[in-house]
Amino acid sequence: MTYRILIVDDNEDILEFLSQVLGDTYTLHLAGNGEIAQKILDAEIVDLIISDIMMPGIDGFELCQLIKSNVEYCHIPVVLLTVKNTYQSHIEGLEVGADLYIQKPFSAELLQLQIANLLENRAKIKTHFASSPFEDVRVMAHSKTDEAFLNKLDEYIRKNISDPNLHIDQLAEHMNMSRPTLYRKIKSLSTLSPKELINITRLKKATRLIAQNEFTMSEITRMVGYSSQSLFNKNFQRYFNVSPGEYINSLDKDQAN
Template sequence: METILLIDDNSDMLDFLSVILGDYYNLHLALNAEVAQNILDKEIIHLIVSDIMMPGIDGLELCKLIKSNVEYCHIPIILLTSKNTYSSHIEGLEVGADAYIQKPFSSELLQVQITNLLKNRSKIKEHFSSSPFEDVRVMAHSKTDEVFLKKLDKYIKDNIKNPNIDIDTLAEHMFMSRTTLYRKVKSISSLSPKELIDITRLKMAAGLIAENEYAIYEISQKVGYSSQSIFTRNFQKYFKMSPTQYYKSLPRA
């Protein structure tokens, strides 16, 4: 079940949102931006619904902060507002909001917006995991995400022959704590850092199989597997076919 962060300084609105969404999602509630930021630092959040008009840091400023922070910028944000002007709508989209809903709104409209945003993210994650040649940056939803994923991918590939890539060292390379790296990677890809490393190994292996220059056992060693049987099992798990079947499925010139 996905987790949604609801932000509104009106407790009645939070109660209303909790009633219409509570049966379908895990919910975290925040009465202001400061509380919301504390939750973001501790939890894996899949989507944010925030009011715009709040004291202190308002919804627009919070949206801008989140979308410029590498730790959270992948999280889709729906902004709620009572302003009924074209300029306010544009302003919401300019700070990076993924959707903008005017109050009062129907519960069905909000639910559909949430479902569509989460479903689109899920499809992209599944496509990346199951497609041998899909680049990790397909999961990027912003330039900040793209830079993060490119740097992460390069480190893994540079150390691909090492069967035991150290997650703490990887986190240090990304200028994050181990916990923050886990939360970021899990949220953006639905994979743990270890699983992402495994998929990167297998995608590189798929490329080597297509080149047809090495035996399967050599390829497994080149991408950091000490056991060919584990390599074959993992390849089958993610790509739904064995390395040999994959080679036979490739088009011939």
């Protein structure tokens, strides 16, 4: 996977420099001001934002605050670049929700390492959620806004989990978002498409039902919205790296111990 970074700076020399530093590793979107940055955010999936603070119009602090207060992209990490090296500017950066605050001039190598670490840490959380049968969706939340969004989304999916035809249009209507906006939000938060998120929520529900040992496997398959036992088995194996039968055996061993 190639991460997508939005760079916001009114200085063309800085945009060119950062493009040279990061262009071989990441897919880049460039914006000369905050207004252009917002248009890009409304149209593209962005994994990280690097913004200068001192810009005409919407400055970096204002842009960061707009991003972190908007449910559609508050999950995106923001790196602020500044020539200021004052205690107050650092405080202001933290108050608007910046994830990193880097002073100019900066080492290209240090910037690359900090960005890579930030993205890698987020990727580990996403992978952990997708591959862990009992992990709650809220583990991917990076703010209270994200947590409320994920709670609302997860509750709706679970309420309608037995419906094999549950799809993104229903989710978008429930979340009061357009289909493209919801897709970008879910994809960026989890690396999963809405269809995949619905699927993995079905499977996580199935693991809990299996552990209760009150239903047959065919009953569980229907309860979580699968019309085909073979498709259920295939997806269970794909996400959790064990078959439903192997999962049952592992639970029996745990209980025996």
